[in-house]
Amino acid sequence: NAGVTQTPKFRILKIGQSMTLQCTQDMNHNYMYWYRQDPGMGLKLIYYSVGAGITDKGEVPNGYNVSRSTTEDFPLRLELAAPSQTSVYFCASSHIWTGGQETQYFGPGTRLLVL
């Protein structure tokens, strides 16, 4: 099992460019999450999904879009990159809602720099 994989590991974008951060899990987990972590801060939930075809907003969804066409994949889309989106992005997955004592497994992160 590879667990949760994320690509790319690092990316530099110019203001206004768009990109998709990829996330794949091979644990057959229903729940998937996208977080961002700014320097010196904790993680903030951007979007989450409870299963294929179902997504919902987290704490900081503005400027992002997601889709969940399969159980395994949960890509995060940035349409018009802004310097405020410079951050480290983590994808995570869990079998059930993580608040229900379920372990949430994190990917290694994607470091994004918007200039």
Place this chain on the structure above:
Amino acid sequence: TQLLEQSPQFLSIQEGENLTVYCNSSSVFSSLQWYRQEPGEGPVLLVTVVTGGEVKKLKRLTFQFGDARKDSSLHITAAQPGDTGLYLCAGDAFNKFYFGSGTKLNVKP
């Protein structure tokens, strides 16, 4: 503003010392988790506490959930250099999941 406030933000201690990290909120959480994060990696779950007043032990780490389920603490006994990392608390509230800003711990040999 953070729903969960952690203190201290930074902690640098000598090997063998004890320490406590606090995670506080004015909101009630249905459960609270503690994670440890190494540089360049994602967080790794240490423990989940669910019941008010619950105490869980993981070797030299002791986790406590407040009676009102608004706060939690992590106590490390006889810290080792291998305990160095960023410790994050996270809680389930309002059907969302919130992280604290973290405590960066450095244990010097």
